[in-house]
Amino acid sequence: MAGKDSLSAEDWIKAGFRALWAGGPQALRVEAIAREMKVSKGSFYWHFKNVGALKSAMLEHWKQVATFETITKVEQKETGAAAQLKALIELATGEQAAEYGGSRVEAAIRDWARFDAGVERVVHQVETARLEFVAALFLETGEKKAASRQSARLLYGAMIGLEQLPGISRECIRTDLNWLVRRLLGEAPAGQANG
Amino acid sequence: MAGKDSLSAEDWIKAGFRALWAGGPQALRVEAIAREMKVSKGSFYWHFKNVGALKSAMLEHWKQVATFETITKVEQKETGAAAQLKALIELATGEQAAEYGGSRVEAAIRDWARFDAGVERVVHQVETARLEFVAALFLETGEKKAASRQSARLLYGAMIGLEQLPGISRECIRTDLNWLVRRLLGEAPAGQANG
DNA sequence: ACCTGAACACCGTTCAAGT
């Protein structure tokens, strides 16, 4: 960051994620990012053909990281489906969920995908991999195959959706999701609700 | 649409929603919308001070419609909490959920809110009103107050989240949500999973 | 190898002029 006399493509990608975090897809603009990096915007075009190329590189990067990061973290942390489901929820509702800016960046990428077929393709791949992982956990708890996929959709869908409710705290999301898992697994209700 | 020689602010707002539907928040651009309406962009500035004013007007419009539309439809259609929950799910997963473009526009507005505090405020109000309505239904089924609010968050969160999973059909979402409601209400599981 | 600075096209905004 300080004490380098020339930039790499990687530096621009990182700056791109900072911009995405701060301002969403519409903040992915050459001039603004160049300003933040204190170089002329002309410099950008030595590293990338155009903004589209930067976006593709960012997506490719995110795809590699996002698909495996959470999954491997969960697998290293716990063994057994029930514990891993709990660990997954911890991670997803933690301070900084993913390497590149966490759930705020994830949301921005999903936004972005909604109006860009190329982005949609990549997001589709990542979501599918994650859903399969979660479904495998539910399968391990003894659910039937179709039921495990449904439970995975509901848990993962609730993760995405709850994060988007305004004014909801991480703890509230965590409690709700853990409760949901117990209900999906058919466990008996208990005094578990919050706010 | 055909056979009017001058435009109203309302016409621009409608065109704004068409643009939002088709291209998301970043498609809310004066020149593009003016082109679609076959007038010069200068014309826009007679009706609105700037793009920000158009966006505010769209939001205000959406707020009025979005808060009450679904709620009143559900209340007119069915009586009794269980039936109304089912009707709510039907509506939310129907062909065209809301007047101004349905869930695609809703998603775009949520995207937009994530990086604009003013939009966030309005979305917050709307989501709160909806959550309160859903919570009241769960309360009516006999749940305790805190539990009913939790169930509302989980159902509404899952609605939002499932819609964002790529490659998922409306029928799949509907089945999943109905299943979720049964589980939240503590009803016995049955062979209900799909895909 | 990496960057600057000028150039040009595109879009937001203003405004004088038209009907």
Add this chain to the structure above:
DNA sequence: ACCTGAACACCGTTCAAGT
């Protein structure tokens, strides 16, 4: 009352020129 068309600033992109 409502619209056009020219003007200007801002940003994406190109490119010749610098180190």
